[in-house]
Amino acid sequence: MDKFYTITELTREFGVSTRTLRFYEDEGLIxxxxxxxxxxxxxxxxxxxxxxxxxxxxxxxxxxxxxxxxVYKDPPGEMGQLEMLMQKVSEKREDLRQKRRDIEETLAELDNVEEACLTRLAEIGVGT
Amino acid sequence: MDKFYTITELTREFGVSTRTLRFYEDEGLIxxxxxxxxxxxxxxxxxxxxxxxxxxxxxxxxxxxxxxxxVYKDPPGEMGQLEMLMQKVSEKREDLRQKRRDIEETLAELDNVEEACLTRLAEIGVGT
DNA sequence: GAGAAAATTGACTTATACGTAAAAGTCAAT
DNA sequence: ATTGACTTTTACGTATAAGTCAATTTTCTC
Incomplete structure (x- = not known):
């Protein structure tokens, strides 16, 4: 066992370039x-x-x-740092909730756009 | 009536710079x-x-x-264009739904991060 | 109608997240 | 030993979405 993947296997699976994965390594993410x-x-x-x-x-x-x-690899040991982190988590959460609202609203708007398209199509279709 | 806003009123309301709004104008958005x-x-x-x-x-x-x-200002008049647009709308919709899933998952993960923080805080707290 | 405050413009700069090209290394199979 | 497919490194390039700066107008306020 002890399976491993080559870089190209992963680029294919995730649809990213090798450059991207190397970049993530340079940035210390992997x-x-x-x-x-x-x-x-x-x-x-x-x-x-x-x-x-x-x-x-x-x-x-x-x-x-x-x-x-x-945080997963290396949960901070100092109280101050922990509190700062939790603060950031809160902010991110709010951020994400806002984004979720934005997405809901935009989905609704896309419905409108589609409606408008269909109406227009019908208008045109009648004339042909 | 016929109320209008100055550029700075809007920058304050939305937290963007005047340059940003001018940029949007240059780009033909407003x-x-x-x-x-x-x-x-x-x-x-x-x-x-x-x-x-x-x-x-x-x-x-x-x-x-x-x-x-x-689309709002100027719904396209040609059938081909309308169909292209609807195609794009579909794609956007899928895109947004994926993002919504990503957000749900990340929110769940933030819960985990917070848990980890609280646990760690408790550990440290006991020692003091 | 003078001076401060606000607004405009153009040119340049910035940060993020990679893309791309060049040149050499790796490795298995022939 | 060579071929071919893949990988690595280094370095420079690029697109997007603004930000910064400086030099003018323009508009309020008294």
Whole structure:
């Protein structure tokens, strides 16, 4: 066992470029092992990449994603830092809830756009 | 009546800079009237800005926002264009639904992060 | 109608998140 | 030993979405 993935396997699975995964490594988000110079991605790396991409899709910056990841690896030991972190979590939560509202509203708007299209299509269709 | 807003009123309300609003005008997203050179924003402009910012928050590009806005002002007259538009609407919808899923998952994860923080705080607290 | 405050413009700069090109290394199979 | 497919590193390039700055107007306020 002890399965690992090559970089291209993962690029194919997730639809990103090798450059992107190397960039994430440079930024300290993932730390694949090496055999010689070649990167070996473990399942844990793969899961991490999933998380990174999810964060990316909802508009987190690399820095923000890095912070979230850090908590798992290395939960801070100082009270002050913990409190700061929880503060940030609160903010993120509010941020995400706002985004969710934005999405709901925009989905509703897309319905309107579609309606408008259909109406217009019907208008045109009658004339032909 | 016939209320209008100055640019700074709106920057204050929405927390953006004047440069940003001018940028949106340059990009053709809004079209405030002028008295001399000074921009006069009507309620309709204000609502448009709200829409733009909402689109921005969920990660639409300026070009995408412009397209959505255009449909209201000027619904396309050609069938081909209408169908293309509806295609795009479908894609956006899928995109937004994916984002909504991402948000739900990330919110759940933030709960975990918070848990971890609280646990850690408790551990530290006992020692003091 | 003078001076302060606000608004405009254009040119330049910035940050993020990669893209791209070049040159060399890796490795398995022939 | 060579081929071919893939990978690595380094370095520079690019698009998006504004921000910054400085030099003018323009508009309020008294």
């Amino acid at each position: 730390n694949p092992e090496r055999r010689g110079r070649t990167r070996l991605f473990r399942p844990a790396d793969r899961r991490l990449i999933q998380e990174i991409l999810r964060g990316r899709r909802i508009g987190f910056t690399i820095a923000e994603i890095r912070e979230i990841i850090k | 079209n405030p009237e002028r008295r001399g050179r000074t921009r006069l924003f009507r309620p309709a402009d204000r609502r448009l800005i709200q829409e733009i910012l909402r689109g921005r928050r969920i990660g639409f590009t300026i070009a995408e926002i412009r397209e959505i806005i255009k």
